[in-house]
Amino acid sequence: MTMDVMSSSSGVQARPPCDPATYRRYDWLLRRTFHDLAVGRSTVRPYLAALLASARHVGHSAFPTVMRAADAARSAGDSEVEIRLRRRLGDVALLVLGLTEPEKDVAELLFLEGPRAYRDAAFLGARLGRPSAAVMHHLAGNFGTYVSALRHLRTKFLDASLPRKADVAES
Numbered sequence: 081m082t083m084d085v086m087s088s089s090s091g092v093q094a095r096p097p098c099d100p101a102t103y104r105r106y107d108w109l110l111r112r113t114f115h116d117l118a119v120g121r122s123t124v125r126p127y128l129a130a131l132l133a134s135a136r137h138v139g140h141s142a143f144p145t146v147m148r149a150a151d152a153a154r155s156a157g158d159s160e161v162e163i164r165l166r167r168r169l170g171d172v173a174l175l176v177l178g179l180t181e182p183e184k185d186v187a188e189l190l191f192l193e194g195p196r197a198y199r200d201a202a203f204l205g206a207r208l209g210r211p212s213a214a215v216m217h218h219l220a221g222n223f224g225t226y227v228s229a230l231r232h233l234r235t236k237f238l239d240a241s242l243p244r245k246a247d248v249a250e251s
Contacts, residue, residue: 178230
């Protein structure tokens with residue numbers, strides 16, 4: 081398999097738990113999508129494939145909870161937890177915007193907070209010497225591009241297999 085881009089205090093850790101066949105399917109779909117759109121970075125693709133393969137539900141109801149938890153981690157001074165929560169916040173925003181059709185006010189909030197969360201995760205990760213900081217920085221700077229790539233992936237490859245807005249389970 082491809083190199084993992086996520087980190088922990090002991091260095092590089094395993095991707096989120098997911099079925100290897102599902103991971104390979106999403107990796108292949110992302111390769112096709114990146115090629116179709118002439119976008120993407122090879123270091124980001126494994127992260128996104130693992131994210132898609134491990135996602136159980138795509139919904140925005142977890143967003144405020146994760147946001148509050150990340151703020152609590154910052155005030156407690158726990159950088160490790162804050163990095164993990166900020167990354168999760170960016171992931172939720174990216175998946176909701178790319179794979180569903182949220183209401184306008186929700187979409188606006190996610191477009192603001194998603195890149196900010198990845199930027200915060202990149203800053204904290206760089207301060208702690210995490211290899212994932214570069215990926216988080218790239219996701220923050222190109223957030224809209226990756227939302228568009230996931231939308232393309234959804235409409236071209238997954239539309240029949242993904243639930244519609246009304247059917248989306250809130251995570």
